[in-house]
Structures are given as structure tokens and as C-alpha cells.
Amino acid sequence: MSHRFKGLALATGLVLLSLGSVAQAQTAAAPAAAAAPKQPFSFFVTSAGLGKGADLGGLAGADAHCQKLATAAGGGAKTWRAYLSTQASEGQPAVNARDRIGQGPWYNTRGVVVARDLAHLHGDTLELARLGNNLTWATAFTEKNEAVKRAGDKPNEHDILTGSQPDGRAFTDSADHTCKNYTSSAADGSAQVGHFDRTGGGNTSWNSTHPSRGCGQENLVATGGAGLLYCFATN
Template structure:
């Protein structure tokens, strides 16, 4: 009887010790909810509009086993041809979003964009070390060859569409012309004195050659909206 009690006590001690040694790393990894496309479509900023961009995100997510979620490209469009503008921030769901390694890049839309002074000071977790492809691989940024840190967004810093007369979206992602422009962000938060992940500057043109020439490759941010 004493032997049974001793074994039970030892088992309880061992179980308690194992539980005490558990770390957050033991917890299930959050599902993939955010990535930068590992490749563009190769046609510059002509993505086939929002639907084409979304389809590209969905295809890449499906290739790594995350196709059960609904994926949206982080892109804003401008009002044109009787159609209203679309804000990138309104397309991507509510969050939280994790990268391929399970790291949370933002808890919600307000955190992602720093909607309040406090959230702006906190900052989102979108930066060079966390902005990975759907495969969990890094993108080349400033100081690497080729530099591909320009990510197409067509957005202002708060994630909304531009309302002026200038084209900030390469005709709502239907143009691959040498001229025109689309607003891009710097995923590595580096370059040209602008650290914005979603609204650093306009591209030099809409062609693949011109996107590459200004430090990009026609890559996109993709978010799971559900």
C-alpha cells in the first residue's frame, strides 16, 4: 500500500514538474494569417485588379496548406468609372494575424495601422524579421541583392485609398505601362528616410522593369480575412 502511495506521489511530482517546464512554445502555433507573396505575377502592377490580386494570394496560400481561409491582397483602389474607392484596411478582416512562423504581426486593424496615439507608439509587428513569405522565407531588403522591399499597396498610411486626382494604383492594378505609379510600402521599414510598411512612396512606373528599378518585384501583402 505504501509502495502504491509512493509511486502515486512520484507521478504527481513528475507531472507537476513537466507542467512547470511548459513554455508558450509548447502551445499550438497560430494558423497562417499574413504573408508577403513569394513572387509577383510578372506583369508589373497589372494584377488583374483586386480580384486577380486576391486570387494570387489564395493560390499561394493553398500551396502551403492554408487555402481553407479566405485571402485578400492588402490593396486600396481609387474611385473610377462610377465605382467607389476601396480601402485596403476594410478588406482584410479583423485579425489577429500570424506569419508562417506563428508570430503575431498585428492584433487587429487598429493595431496594424496605429489608429490611436498609444497604438502608434506601440507600432505593429510588421518589420524585416516578421514579414515572411507564405513559405516562411524572408524577402530581400535594403542592403541585399536584389532589393525587393517595395510592396504594392496603393494606400495611405492609415490604410485608406487616395482621394486626389493623381493615379496611385496604376489604374487600379490594371496597367503595366512604363509610366504611371502605384504607392508602395517598405516591408523592412528602411530606405529613403521613410519607415512606413504600407505607404513609403510611389513607384517610378507600372511596368515590371520600373518596379524592379525602384526596389520592388510586384510583391503583395496577403491577409486572411476570416
């Protein structure tokens, strides 16, 4: 092969090598695929109760408490509702907690999905009931993005007021399961609570574990609670 052709082949090889290096560098410098944006929070456990036991000022007072806390935490653009059922009383029909909180999905303050929709939240089918929602001590944070005191902590505050059956609906018997629809702080009476940490009470229900022993603040504290609520954004 002549020196001319050898030189041409060498030059061609160098050009191809250079182009390959450029392509490799461009590939290495290509930006990674954008991560999915963090979802705005739409669920939290209240960092504090109203301090009057189960007297929340009815559903309106409970909703206002959720809205106030959410607004202080930067979530005020959403409409917030307390997860509470009320019982039929004085000519007024019962209200189901599940009918008050929108359709989901709901995300905690760290952007983690707690439940995709109402069926997932409540285990409406056998398959969903077996699967379970994602509401646990590891996902149920306050509006301040802080952990809630659970069983084993001092004090234990894992009782969350709901007044609800496991399916998220109101009780239909004659017993008081809502401390007179959240207007009583008397030592007697009762409200149904759930355990956000899924521990104790004979079952692992997040929304319907056992009744409180009284409606006053001291009663709620004595049984492992502080008058805390679940708050969900409806939009």
C-alpha cells in the same frame, strides 16, 4: 524506550520516508503544462509577383494570386485578400485596403502575431501609433516561410504594392496612386508602395513609403521591388 516501541517508531519513519519519495517521484513525473498550440498562418508576403508589373488584373486578380499561393502552402481553407486600395474611377467608389482583410489577429508562417486587429495594424490611436505593429523584416515571411529580400540584399525587393495611405485608406486626390487600379504595366504611372523591412524611403512605413517610378515590371525592379503583395486571411 522498549525495543518494541523503537521498532514501531523506526517502521513508521520508513513508511513516511517511502511515501515522501513516491510523492516526489510523482511530482517529478507530472507532465509539463501543454504549450499553446501554434496559430495557423494568416499573413504573408507573396514569394513572387505576377510578373506584369503593377498589372495584377485588378483586385480580383490580386486576390486570386494570394489565394493560389496560400492554397499551395496549406492555407487554402481560409479566404485570402491582397492588401490593396483602389481609387474612385469611372463611377466606381474607392476601396480601402483595411476594409478588405478582416479583423485579425494575423499570424505569420511561424505562428508569431503580426497585428492584433486593424487598429493595431494601422496605429489608429496615438498610443497604438507609438507602440507600432509587429510587421518587420523579422516577421514578414513568404507563404513558403522564407525571408523576403530586403534593403542590402541582391536584389532588393522591399517595395510592396499597396496603393494606400498610412491609415490603410485610398488616396482621394486626382493623381494615380494605383497604376490605374492595378491594370497598367506601362512605363509611366505610379503605385504607392510600403517597405516591409521598415528601411529607406524617408520613413519607416510598412504600407505607404513612396510612389513607384512607373508601372512596368522593370520600373518596379529598378526602384527596389518585384511586384510583391501583402496577403491577409479574412477569417
